[in-house]
Structures are given as C-alpha cells and as structure tokens.
Amino acid sequence: MSDEVTYADLKFQDCSRKIKSIQEIDQVGIKAPPARPHVWHRRTLALTLLCLLQLIGLGVLGSIFHLTSKREMEKFKTLHNFKEELQRNISLLLMDNMNSSKKISNLSITLQETATKLCYELYRKEPEHKCKPCPRDWMWHKDRCYILVQKYDTWQNSVLLCSSYNSSLLKIKNKSILEFVTSKEFYNYWLGLSPTKEYNDHNLDERIISSDWFTGNTDVLNSKMNCGYVHRSRVYYADCASQKYSICEKLANLVKIESILMNEVPD
Numbered sequence: 076m077s078d079e080v081t082y083a084d085l086k087f088q089d090c091s092r093k094i095k096s097i098q099e100i101d102q103v104g105i106k107a108p109p110a111r112p113h114v115w116h117r118r119t120l121a122l123t124l125l126c127l128l129q130l131i132g133l134g135v136l137g138s139i140f141h142l143t144s145k146r147e148m149e150k151f152k153t154l155h156n157f158k159e160e161l162q163r164n165i166s167l168l169l170m171d172n173m174n175s176s177k178k179i180s181n182l183s184i185t186l187q188e189t190a191t192k193l194c195y196e197l198y199r200k201e202p203e204h205k206c207k208p209c210p211r212d213w214m215w216h217k218d219r220c221y222i223l224v225q226k227y228d229t230w231q232n233s234v235l236l237c238s239s240y241n242s243s244l245l246k247i248k249n250k251s252i253l254e255f256v257t258s259k260e261f262y263n264y265w266l267g268l269s270p271t272k273e274y275n276d277h278n279l280d281e282r283i284i285s286s287d288w289f290t291g292n293t294d295v296l297n298s299k300m301n302c303g304y305v306h307r308s309r310v311y312y313a314d315c316a317s318q319k320y321s322i323c324e325k326l327a328n329l330v331k332i333e334s335i336l337m338n339e340v341p342d
C-alpha cells in the first residue's frame with residue numbers, strides 16, 4: 076500500500092508541477108496579447124480534475140490488486156492444505172494396506188500350520204491319507220520324509236539308491252530326528268556319515284553335533300574304509316563294502332490345505 080501512496084504522491088507532484096507551469100505561462104501571458112483569463116482558469120481546473128481522477132483510479136486499481144492477490148493467496152493456501160490432507164490420507168491408506176497384507180500373510184501362515192497339524196493327525200490314523208506331504212510308502216516326521224530300503228547293499232550303492240529318489244542317506248543332526256529314529260528302533264541301516272579309517276562306536280545322541288555327517292561324493296571312497304550304521308540307539312562302523320539296509324530322507328512338500336478334505340488314499 077505504501078508503494079502505491081508514494082507513486083500517487085509522485086504523480087500528484089507531477090500534476091502540481093504541470094499546474095504551476097500553466098500558471099507561469101498564464102502570468103507570462105499577461106504581457107502577451109490581450110488576456111482571456113477565464114480560458115486559462117478553466118484549463119487549470121480541468122487539469123486538476125484530471126489529476127484527481129488519475130489519483131482515484133490508481134487507488135482503486137491498487138485496492139483491486141490487493142484484494143485479488145489476497146484471494147489468490149487464500150486459494151493457494153486451501154489448495155496446499157488439501158494436498159497435505161490428501162498426502163496424509165494416502166499414507167494412512169498405504170499403512171492400512173500394509174497392515175492388512177501383514178495380517179493376511181500371518182493368517183495364511185497360521186492356516187498352513189493348522190493344516191499341517193491336522194494332516195499329521197490324519198496321517199497317524201491313515202498313513203496314506205491324501206494330505207500326506209511325502210510320497211507313498213515314505214514315513215513323515217516334521218518337515219522330512221523317510222523311507223526304509225529293505226534291501227542289503229554296500230554303503231556306496233545305498234548312497235546312489237537314495238539319490239535316485241532325490242534324497243540322501245539319513246543324517247541325525249538334532250534331537251527331533253533322534254527321537255524319531257530311536258522310537259523306530261532301526262537295525263543295521265546305513266547312515267549318511269563320512270567314510271573313515273579311524274572310528275569309535277557311539278551312542279546316537281553323541282553323534283548329533285558331530286561334523287562327521289557325509290557331504291562329499293562317493294568317488295573318494297576306497298576299499299579300506301569304514302562306514303557308520305545305526306543299530307537301535309547306537310552308531311557302529313563296518314567295512315563300507317559290507318551290506319546293510321538303508322534309510323533315505325528328503326524334505327517334505329507343503330501340506331495342501333484342500334487335500335485334507337479328501338479322505339481317499341492316493342492312487
């Protein structure tokens with residue numbers, strides 16, 4: 076506003092200067108040809124009026140500009156607030172969505188666990204129930220499947236046989252598997268222990284944390300090695316070329332939820 080006033084002042088001074096110079100001409104004009112003072116007075120009056128009108132115009136323009144910019148500012152502020160609210164709402168929605176998908180994944184995990192437990196109950200009553208996540212004739216324990224191969228063979232051939240089933244010779248790496256094995260009382264089954272020259276017989280539970288479990292391939296096997304086998308709850312060693320049964324193990328599939336509802340046995 077003060078800018079406008081200053082500008083108006085300047086304009087006004089400009090105007091006064093014009094009026095003054097007209098008056099001077101007027102005075103000079105006295106000496107000149109016969110005066111017609113009323114004409115000059117009218118001109119001065121007209122100019123003054125014109126200046127006043129200019130001033131008023133400027134004032135009006137200024138206030139219009141002021142009002143308009145105030146309105147624009149308000150519009151801008153509203154728009155800005157709307158944008159912020161929208162952003163807040165969107166991030167709330169996103170968080171809600173994330174919570175929902177977390178809940179859904181939690182729910183589906185719970186559902187899978189429940190289905191597995193239920194299927195295990197069904198499996199205990201009907202060992203070949205359709206929901207069993209292991210192939211036919213395989214035993215199911217926790218997340219693994221086991222098969223007893225009731226055929227005498229060398230340790231090396233047993234390794235090959237197990238891998239032909241996409242599985243490997245049994246390794247007893249923790250208590251859960253140990254409990255399963257001791258509950259079954261296996262006699263003379265090859266284990267997935269590394270062939271060795273030096274050996275001691277052990278109780279199975281002393282073997283759990285050992286690093287002797289077989290990982291490599293059978294090509295390194297020479298004739299003078301000894302291989303481990305399970306006999307009830309103990310591990311013994313014998314010539315790898317001698318013949319024993321074998322137990323193969325592999326990971327179980329996931330229990331299919333819909334398979335629980337089918338109570339027929341698989342084909």
Ligand SMILES: *[C@@H]1O[C@H](CO)[C@@H](O)[C@H](O)[C@H]1NC(C)=O
Nearest residue numbers: 157158160161162163164165
């Ligand atoms: C933000 O969400 C609130 C409550 O859900 C709603 O009333 C408001 O209209 C939303 N704002 C915008 C900009 O969508």
Ligand SMILES: *[C@@H]1O[C@H](CO)[C@@H](O)[C@H](O)[C@H]1NC(C)=O
Nearest residue numbers: 167168170171172173174175
């Ligand atoms: C989403 O979960 C967090 C905690 O995990 C909670 O603080 C927030 O209120 C939840 N949001 C909604 C929209 O449920």
Ligand SMILES: *[C@@H]1O[C@H](CO)[C@@H](O)[C@H](O)[C@H]1NC(C)=O
Nearest residue numbers: 178180181182183184185188
């Ligand atoms: C699922 O959420 C519940 C609480 O809402 C929690 O107690 C439970 O441990 C969760 N389950 C899984 C598998 O994350």
Ligand SMILES: *[C@@H]1O[C@H](CO)[C@@H](O)[C@H](O)[C@H]1NC(C)=O
Nearest residue numbers: 210237238239240241242325
């Ligand atoms: C072993 O796995 C391969 C590929 O994963 C598969 O093609 C084959 O059918 C499986 N064999 C058996 C006996 O499961």
Ligand SMILES: *[C@@H]1O[C@H](CO)[C@@H](O)[C@H](O)[C@H]1NC(C)=O
Nearest residue numbers: 217218219248249250251252
């Ligand atoms: C024992 O080992 C098996 C296979 O290595 C694994 O699936 C299972 O979760 C383990 N159990 C415990 C209690 O560590």
